[in-house]
Amino acid sequence: MACLLFGLVWALCYSHWQLTWLHSPDLFQRSQLIAGTVERVQHRESGASRLIVSLKSLNGQVLSPRPRVLLSWYGQSGPPAVGDKIQSVSRLQPPHGLLNPGSFNSARWLLGQGITARGYLTGTLAHQAADASSRARLVQHIAAMTTDLPARRWLLALSVGDRSGLTDADWDMLRGLGVSHLFAISGLHIGLVAGLGLLVGRLSGHRLPAATVAGALALGYAWLAGFSVPTQRALLMLLLWLGLFCWGRFWSGRRLLLLTMTLLLAVMPWLALDMGFWLSVLAVAALMVSAGWLGGQSLWRLQLGLSLLLLPLIMLFFGGISWLSLPINMLLIPLFSLLLIPLLLLACVLVLPVPTLAMVVLMLLNGLFEPLMSGLHWLNDSLSPWQTLSARAQGGWLLLLLLSFGLLLPRARWLPALAIYLILLQPDVIEQKKQPRWEVRILDVGQGLSVLVTQGERALLYDTGNRFDSGFNMADGVILPLLTRLGIDELDYLVISHDDRDHSGNRDYLAASLPVKHRRGAWPDGQHCRAGQVEPWGVLTLRMQWPLTPSGHLNNDSCVLHIGDGTLSLLLTGDIEAQAERGLLATGQSVAAQLLLSPHHGSRSSSSAAFNRAVAPDWVVHTAGFANRWGFPSAEVVARFEQQGVPQLITGEHGMVHLVADGQHWRLTLSRRPGPWYQRLNGWLTTGGSSAKSLE
Known part of the structure; x- marks a missing residue:
């Protein structure tokens, strides 16, 4: 209880500290002169690009802490690159979103990313390009080598975390089939790379070399992906586990998960507003539960348990379900884990030392991805597996799932009778409830x-x-x-x-x-x-x-x-x-x-x-x-x-x-x-x- 209260007090202090700059005079009433560093660029299929900028100063006054703002770029030329320093005139607004039942909550999403204002700019007064980092040069090489490959957008999404090339139709397909997680570099990918590292490192017969190789490969992949927030979460949990592995200690998965959550929320309490944070945390928790209840020895049992446990969350967060998600994931997760991602990582490693061989691997991957993604698009277009659910239908599904989980409890034979009674009672309750005329x-x-x-x-x-x-x-x-x-x-x-x-x-x-x-x-x-x-x-x-x-x-x-x-x-x-x-x-x-x-x-x-x-x-x-x-x-x-x-x-x-x-x-x-x-x-x-x- 003391830790919980301390956490709440820290979250309030953190919020006050981060939002104090919003009280600057006339901040939202007129244009402001801003200077800062571009942290991320989000390219769009059409329309303006979006920049996440860390502000150094506002109207010449240095800001501490540096707030993060989301700016829309409407300039005629291309937007600044990551790491560039810019000075510009911008019109700012506080985090604000449309508020309707069932709509995406952009206000929560903005603060969950640490973004405390948004705005737009049409050009820059000063622009200092950043020196190309090692990662930037490697990403440029990979992007240049895949320019003529039809599967380029998929290869870049999986290798360097660049999903800007994915079209609206691609996102509809990923959502409809329930496979978006395969193209968001996170726990699955980091865990796979670390597992390969452990297999190689164990050839020495000692824990330390195995953990070192696994940690190095995981760090390298996270670095290549730009240390995105999901990647950071997965990497932190992995490094904690590797440290305990070297130390010869055993911690339960629950303890590791709670420590990871504590560290992440202590650094940035606003992660509690990030839906992706809770999805990843609850996915790990569901994986642990399914491994404990279903034996955890076979992939299909783990996937079945994970899908069932996450189904209520997917319905609540996204307002629907994909009835093809389970069989598609059963096929794609092994394919990605055992073939596609290892080949892609091999190509990235070979890009600079042996570009010719890297190109051969990339062409092989292109040949695999093209028919695979075309087939997935055909499935989504033909079968329309994503089913949106009304609030009443979501309630019915949740009742059914809770009943199913409840039957696993000891002495739960009375639950079916209660469920039947509630279902029979429901029409009477609805009928008795006074409905407005309009x-x-x-x-x-x-x-x-x-x-x-x-x-x-x-x-x-x-x-x-x-x-x-x-x-x-x-x-x-x-x-x-x-x-x-x-x-x-x-x-x-x-x-x-x-x-x-x-x-x-x-x-x-x-x-x-x-x-x-x-x-x-x-x-x-x-x-x-x-x-x-x-x-x-x-x-x-x-x-x-x-x-x-x-x-x-x-x-x-x-x-x-x-x-x-x-x-x-x-x-x-x-x-x-x-x-x-x-x-x-x-x-x-x-x-x-x-x-x-x-x-x-x-x-x-x-x-x-x-x-x-x-x-x-x-x-x-x-x-x-x-x-x-x-x-x-x-x-x-x-x-x-x-x-x-x-x-x-x-x-x-x-x-x-x-x-x-x-x-x-x-x-x-x-x-x-x-x-x-x-x-x-x-x-x-x-x-x-x-x-x-x-x-x-």
């Missing part, structure tokens, strides 16, 4: 708009958020994970307010990804919006109130949709501005609604006083991205609603806004940005936003 979720899609209206499993989606040149899009990042979590596999309506990309960017992609019964608005082949259209939808009525003449190309042509059940109502306004607001009021239609999405994300060109009075909302939501460059919502707009006494929420600060129809009123499910402290980091770094003030 719900509205205003999604956190950055600077853009997407609103999901649901009646049970029936859904209407209004706008789709943005799609970026880098490949990231709000459909894959936010909308589809949420629909899957809710168990919704089709849309009754997909309404596109107008053609701006932050509203329509994922229109065609979503239509190709799931069935859409009715397409409304800015569609090439859908029904255009026109004032006066009325459609019943379950207990709700859909009333199109604008535009008078269909177009869909301009802000003022946005579809204005009124949704109501006779008691509560919602007004979706797209990007209309004051001119369209006046035109809408002039038609004489009632625009009154208890819930309003402010027009044009809260721009001062919209939300005129007359329009606000006519709507008379109980709630207003501004769909504005965090720290957006336009300053949405405008201070003028916020002030107008404050004068009316209307509570206001901003998706960029609050995250997804979820309101439930509750009798005569809308009920907000969460009154503040949910989650742990790092989700609200900007709340205590700044003076607080207008949304927080309005809620208070």
Whole structure:
């Protein structure tokens, strides 16, 4: 207990120490002059590269400790290399991520990597290239020798840890088949190299030479891979075990694992936020458990136990399972361990002394990798083994797995009867639970708009958020994970307010990804919006109130949709501005609604006083991205609603806004940005936003 309390105190002190620099005056309000060293470069298939930079100074003031920042590179020339010293002007933001159920938590990921701010730069004021290190020269030789090989991206990923060449299709295949771990140099690879070293070293008949050879080979491979974080974890545990091996002592695997975790968390407590850290730790723990329970003598038993024990974690972390993962890993792990990785390491060793022989080995590997990876792509494309699961399905699988594990306990014969009782009871519980007539979720899609209206499993989606040149899009990042979590596999309506990309960017992609019964608005082949259209939808009525003449190309042509059940109502306004607001009021239609999405994300060109009075909302939501460059919502707009006494929420600060129809009123499910402290980091770094003030 004393060690636990000491660890918590140390983690708090460490966080305060690392985050103090974020209190610099006007750090996030204006551009800053930064100077630092590039630690890592993440090349992208398209769009900007990303640099992880260790800052030496900010506006000429030396920083201690040196913070790490993630910067997007938009320069015309190539980005700086690892080790280069740069001086540049950058616009910074605190760690912040989109907050929606089922979405990737980038705020946690950033702090888990020790990154305390992010930003962008378009060029450098000064650039001092680093002297090429021995590793850099070796990597350049390997990259040059594999330039013309079709399997180059796979060879570089396995040899030097460079996975920048992998395409989106490659990542989909690796996830779908559950083999991503084979191309992330970590415990499997380090352990394999060390095992080869022990076999060679034991020829001497002594422990010390065997441990020395094993440690040297493992260090060499970790060095070649750039000492990535997973590699460091595996290397530390291996070196501890080799030290005990030389000392002639025996420690249990549990004790070794706990000591490794203690040392890593003591050096960097924020690793506790890194999902990869816990996956690797729990994978080792699962391996130990399966070795103890299943005998540990055969590979298939170890793999079976490991897969079953990690299945709940994979479901919770990634929202699905791959039904092909177990048989594919049973085939690939021996192939990689006994053939592909040893050959690749042999080629790396021969690159400088005997390049001709190294090239022969690389060509042999290319001949092996090409048909192998093509076959894996075919399997993934043909069988689609990755199955995303709704929250209810995940709960059912977890119950089944817990029941299976429970049956291994002594005197557990009563568990099947309890499970059957719970399964039979479940429909009654669901039936008795009061279901809301309808719900509205205003999604956190950055600077853009997407609103999901649901009646049970029936859904209407209004706008789709943005799609970026880098490949990231709000459909894959936010909308589809949420629909899957809710168990919704089709849309009754997909309404596109107008053609701006932050509203329509994922229109065609979503239509190709799931069935859409009715397409409304800015569609090439859908029904255009026109004032006066009325459609019943379950207990709700859909009333199109604008535009008078269909177009869909301009802000003022946005579809204005009124949704109501006779008691509560919602007004979706797209990007209309004051001119369209006046035109809408002039038609004489009632625009009154208890819930309003402010027009044009809260721009001062919209939300005129007359329009606000006519709507008379109980709630207003501004769909504005965090720290957006336009300053949405405008201070003028916020002030107008404050004068009316209307509570206001901003998706960029609050995250997804979820309101439930509750009798005569809308009920907000969460009154503040949910989650742990790092989700609200900007709340205590700044003076607080207008949304927080309005809620208070």
